[in-house]
Amino acid sequence: MIQQISVFLENKSGRLAELTRALGNANVNMRALMVADTAEFGVVRVICDVPHRALGVLDAAGFGATITDVIAVEVPDRPGGLADVLETLDAAGMNVEYAYCFVEPTGEAAVDIFRVDDPLAAEAALSAAGLVVVEPGALYSAD
C-alpha cells in the first residue's frame, strides 16, 4: 500500500502554487501530483518521498491534508495492459474511485495509482493475477 497525501483546496488562484512551494521549501520531493476539482474546490493528491513529514509541513502551513492509502501497480507496457489491471480489480469486486498515472524516472515501466475501497484485498487480487504491485519502498523512504 502506498501512502498518498490528499489536500483539500478551495479553487483560489495561487493556492496550488503555495502548496507546492511549502513542500519544496521543506525539501520534500514530489513524485506525482494530481488535481481533481470542481468549480468551487479541489483535491490535490501527492505522492512524495517523505509522506509523514510532508503531512506535518502542510499542516503547519495551514493546509487541510490527510493520508490516503492507495495502491500502485506496474502496468504492462503493451496494448490492453491497463485493461488487465482494471478487469482484475473488477473481478475482485473492487470499485476504482480514481486512478492516475505515475511515471518512474527510469522510464522502464508505467506505474498507475489506484484508489479502491479495500487496498489490501486489491493488492492480493492483483498479485494473484500475476501483476506487479509496487511496494512503498520502491517509491519513497519510510519516514
Added chain:
Amino acid sequence: MFQPDFEGMPRTDIEVLQLERLMKTLSRVYDRVPTYRSKFDEVGVHPDAIRSLADLANVPFTVKDDLRAAYPYGMFAAPMREIVRVHSSSGTTGQVTVVGYTKGDISRWGDLMARTLASAGATADDIVQISYGYGLFTGGLGVHYGSERLGAATIPISGGNTKRQVQVMKDFGVTVLAATPSYALLLAETALEMGIDLRDLPLKAGVFGAEPWSENMRKQLEEALGILAIDIYGLSEVLGPGVAAECECKNGLHVNEDHFIIEIIDPETLQPLPDGEMGEVVFTTITKEGIPVIRYRTRDISRIIPGPCSCGRTFRRMQRVSGRTDDMLIIRGVNVFPSQIEQVLTGIPGVAPHYQVVLTKRGTLDHVAVHVEVGADFAFDEIRELEKLRRRVGAEIASALAISIEVKLVEPKSIQRSEGKAKRVLDLRAEGSV
C-alpha cells in the same frame, strides 16, 4: 420524580392551576409594583380582564432594562421585612439587576431544584458536590437548597481551587456534580493530570447549566466523567437555576409549568408562536412573591418541543437554548438564528462546526451562502464524496432554518475563530446585487 403530583399532572389541570396563579400574580404586581401598574394602564389592560391563559398575550412585556431602571428594589412586590434573600445578576453587560426572595420563594426554589436533581437520578442517598459559585450569583445557593431539600449530602465547595475539588470528589465519594459544563471538563482534565480518572469514581450524574453548551460537549462530559450529563436552565430574573431541566430522556428541558408560564414569541412582531417554532423565550412567574416577572423577554432562542415525553412528566419541554435574539437575521422575511447552523454542523461528520454566513442580493432576492470548513482530518479525498457532503450539509441547514441556502466548502481552519456576530455573519445585502 420529586413531586409526581405536580410533575405528572394532567395537562388540563396544569392549565387551570396556571390561570389561577397567573390571575393572583397579576393582581399582586398591579397593586404593589408601580412599573407594572403604569405598563398595564398604558395599554388599558386591568388584571381583572385576564380570564384565560390566551389573554396573557394582551399583557405588556418586561425587559431587562425595566429591572435595571428599578435598581435596586423598585420592582419588588414584597416589603423588605418579607424579603429574606437578595441575589444579583453578574452585571457583565450594563447595570446589574437585583432580585429578592421571600421565605416562600426560597422554599419553592428548593422544591424546584430538588426536582432538577431528581431528574438527573439523584436521591437522598446521594452526595452532591456543588461547584457553582456561591454568593450573589444564584447558581451555588440555588442548587444548595435543592440538594438539601432532596435530602442529599450537600458539599458546598463553590468554584475554584480545582485540584482540591478533584480530591474532595474522590475522598468524599461524590456521586452527583453540579457545575458549569466548562468547569466540569476542567475538573476531568485536572483529575487526569493528578493521575485520577473520574470514571473510576462513584460519580454517576451531573447537572450542568449557567452557560450554553452543545450535544457534542455532552458526549465529551459523559465520556470524560463517566456520567449522565443533563442540561439545566434558569436565569436570575426569573428565579435562578430550577426553571427547566432535562430528564433522563435528554430530549428537551421540562419547564416547571406549575410555577412559570413559558411563551415563545417572534422577536420582531412580538406575537406568540405555536409549539414547535423557534423564537424568543418569554417567562411569566406565577408563584413568586419577592419579584414576580410578567412576560419577561429572556433574549434566549428556543422552541417548545411538541408532544409528550416518555418519562411521564407532563410539563412541556423547551429545546436546549440555541442562541440569543441579538444574533437573529431576517432573510427573505424569515427569522434565522445562525447558531442553529452550528447545531447542524456538530451532527455531521467530516465538517468542523465553524461557519460563516454570507448574505448578498441576487436581483431583489436575498442570497445566502454558508461557508463550512471541511474537517481537518477529512476522511475521504474523493470529489464525489465531498459533493455528497456538501449536499448533505446544505439539505440539513436548509431544513433547520427553513430557507434555501448554498453551501461552500472551505479549507480547514480558514474561518476566523470568534464568537461575535460580525465574524459569523457577513451581510453584503446593502452593497447591491452580485
